[in-house]
Amino acid sequence: MTTPDNPMEIAFALAAEAAAAGEVPVGAVIIRDGRVLATGRNTMRETGDPTAHAEFNAIRAALAADGTGRLADCDLYVTLEPCTMCAGAIAQVKLRRLYYAAEDPKGGAVDNGVRFFSQPTCHHAPEVIGGVSASRAGEMLRKFFAERR
Amino acid sequence: MTTPDNPMEIAFALAAEAAAAGEVPVGAVIIRDGRVLATGRNTMRETGDPTAHAEFNAIRAALAADGTGRLADCDLYVTLEPCTMCAGAIAQVKLRRLYYAAEDPKGGAVDNGVRFFSQPTCHHAPEVIGGVSASRAGEMLRKFFAERR
Numbered sequence: 143m144t145t146p147d148n149p150m151e152i153a154f155a156l157a158a159e160a161a162a163a164g165e166v167p168v169g170a171v172i173i174r175d176g177r178v179l180a181t182g183r184n185t186m187r188e189t190g191d192p193t194a195h196a197e198f199n200a201i202r203a204a205l206a207a208d209g210t211g212r213l214a215d216c217d218l219y220v221t222l223e224p225c226t227m228c229a230g231a232i233a234q235v236k237l238r239r240l241y242y243a244a245e246d247p248k249g250g251a252v253d254n255g256v257r258f259f260s261q262p263t264c265h266h267a268p269e270v271i272g273g274v275s276a277s278r279a280g281e282m283l284r285k286f287f288a289e290r291r
Numbered sequence: 292m293t294t295p296d297n298p299m300e301i302a303f304a305l306a307a308e309a310a311a312a313g314e315v316p317v318g319a320v321i322i323r324d325g326r327v328l329a330t331g332r333n334t335m336r337e338t339g340d341p342t343a344h345a346e347f348n349a350i351r352a353a354l355a356a357d358g359t360g361r362l363a364d365c366d367l368y369v370t371l372e373p374c375t376m377c378a379g380a381i382a383q384v385k386l387r388r389l390y391y392a393a394e395d396p397k398g399g400a401v402d403n404g405v406r407f408f409s410q411p412t413c414h415h416a417p418e419v420i421g422g423v424s425a426s427r428a429g430e431m432l433r434k435f436f437a438e439r440r
Binding site for chain 2: 186189190191192193198201202205209210211212225226227228229230231233234235236248249250251254255256258261262263264265
């Protein structure tokens with residue numbers, strides 16, 4: 143699978159797929175050498191697994207596709223700032239770069255909350271590029287929650 | 292499966308099993324209503340999955356066994372203080388109590404590091420009982436690393 147110029151487009155498509163399935167719209171994609179290694183979207187409701195966040199699903203799929211246990215040459219694109227659990231997982235698998243769209247002041251752990259990648263107990267920090275298409279991702283989330291109120 | 296008076300004994304047995312398999316010795320067990328719901332041990336090496344920590348494996352097994360996605364009436368016993376990723380997962384699945392043995396000043400996220408359960412972006416904090424059989428767990432870890440030097 144080749145990758146479009148902006149891999150965040152793939153993440154947005156996955157977020158839309160999540161919304162259509164009644165899940166909070168978050169999508170993620172992992173890129174290696176300009177190609178898609180793995181994708182993930184939020185499946186918490188469908189699977190009954192509160193740990194099934196988009197980026198965690200993408201990481202697990204990438205580990206399965208790769209087989210070496212290390213994703214040090216891979217970049218992650220996700221439509222929402224990762225939570226503490228997912229930031230921890232990103233450090234564990236040593237992802238190279240993290241691109242995220244909307245910030246999450248309530249649950250984020252990168253530029254909000256515990257800011258894990260800046261802490262001494264974080265043993266690998268990716269390069270972080272936040273706020274990529276943030277308003278589009280924020281709008282998608284607001285629309286989802288507004289429709290369910 | 293009935294549970295012994297001290298469920299941490301089960302976690303220690305799983306940690307020993309991990310060591311015998313060449314894994315860093317950490318074991319975990321999840322208890323509901325006085326019975327074992329699920330167990331896990333470190334399988335990072337064997338599975339090539341750096342997220343396959345003992346307590347994360349136990350949480351996934353418990354979710355699979357339970358099916359509701361919530362473990363709010365469950366207690367987790369683990370031989371090492373959980374890391375940031377695992378502390379995040381514990382909050383996500385809303386475990387009631389966390390018993391851990393050895394502290395982990397370098398990677399822990401409960402009484403060290405980001406102290407996640409005390410942070411405003413943590414939306415569920417378990418009751419924490421740390422230091423249960425800590426010296427025994429610490430000795431097990433020291434022995435494992437000393438033999439590999």
